[in-house]
Amino acid sequence: MTPLLEIDAITAGYGGSPVLHEVGLAIPQGAIVALLGANGAGKTTLLRTISGLVAPASGRVVLDGRDLSSVSVEDRSRSGLAQVPEGRSVVAELTVDENLRLGGLWRFDRRQLTAAVDEIYDLFEPLSRRRAASGHQLSGGERQMLALGRAIIARPRMLLLDEPSLGLAPRVVAQILGVLRRLRDDTGLTVLLAEQNVTSALAIADHGVVLSLGSVVADRPAAELLSDGALRHAYLGF
Numbered sequence: 001m002t003p004l005l006e007i008d009a010i011t012a013g014y015g016g017s018p019v020l021h022e023v024g025l026a027i028p029q030g031a032i033v034a035l036l037g038a039n040g041a042g043k044t045t046l047l048r049t050i051s052g053l054v055a056p057a058s059g060r061v062v063l064d065g066r067d068l069s070s071v072s073v074e075d076r077s078r079s080g081l082a083q084v085p086e087g088r089s090v091v092a093e094l095t096v097d098e099n100l101r102l103g104g105l106w107r108f109d110r111r112q113l114t115a116a117v118d119e120i121y122d123l124f125e126p127l128s129r130r131r132a133a134s135g136h137q138l139s140g141g142e143r144q145m146l147a148l149g150r151a152i153i154a155r156p157r158m159l160l161l162d163e164p165s166l167g168l169a170p171r172v173v174a175q176i177l178g179v180l181r182r183l184r185d186d187t188g189l190t191v192l193l194a195e196q197n198v199t200s201a202l203a204i205a206d207h208g209v210v211l212s213l214g215s216v217v218a219d220r221p222a223a224e225l226l227s228d229g230a231l232r233h234a235y236l237g238f
């Protein structure tokens with residue numbers, strides 16, 4: 001079966017010095033893939049290359065059979081790729097409700113937009129109680145839920161997530177990752193999840209990919225990665 005997302009021998013970096021070296025992976029539709037590796041391994045760079053923010057020196061990103069090489073960041077998102085960057089960017093001056101509407105504005109008419117916003121509140125209960133709060137009043141967990149809600153409201157096919165658990169309490173991490181799992185189960189959303197929190201990520205992932213110094217050193221089912229003590233110790237720090 002053709003994978004939804006295919007990364008083919010991507011070499012990419014900044015200012016002529018490569019960070020990623022011939023990275024290749026294939027993600028089937030409906031899979032949750034954890035992208036693991038130490039600080040500086042190249043996880044963020046890979047996500048940014050997929051979304052088009054970093055132009056690769058060589059290699060291809062293919063979404064559903066379509067080569068994205070000459071496709072702009074905006075058109076990639078119109079084709080169903082959504083990215084939640086590290087840092088939970090939300091519009092601080094706007095309310096939760098306004099932030100969510102902004103995420104779906106290009107996709108829906110007024111009536112559809114209200115229904116789509118309500119669906120996000122169903123997924124993230126705590127956000128529904130904070131509809132009128134502005135972005136800067138939110139806790140870290142609420143901000144992450146809002147950043148995620150804003151990315152999924154337009155119903156992307158493929159979600160790229162960078163370190164959603166960073167600095168959050170375990171209970172909130174479990175809640176956020178649980179929503180990803182539910183979305184995948186219910187809607188077939190495909191997820192590439194960069195995480196330092198290896199155990200939490202592998203708990204919801206089907207598959208794990210380990211990057212080290214910009215190269216893929218493992219690409220295996222999540223359960224296998226968790227049970228391989230030598231690999232965990234060498235690359236994942238536990």
Ligand code: ATP
Nearest residue numbers: 014015019037038039040041042043044045046196
């Ligand atoms: P982290 O968990 O720290 O975000 P990461 O695995 O996501 O790590 P990257 O952020 O992709 O790794 O960084 C990989 C390498 O690229 C690092 O050596 C980093 O210093 C370098 N790098 C990242 N962003 C830039 C940039 N904008 N300009 C130059 N070098 C960069």
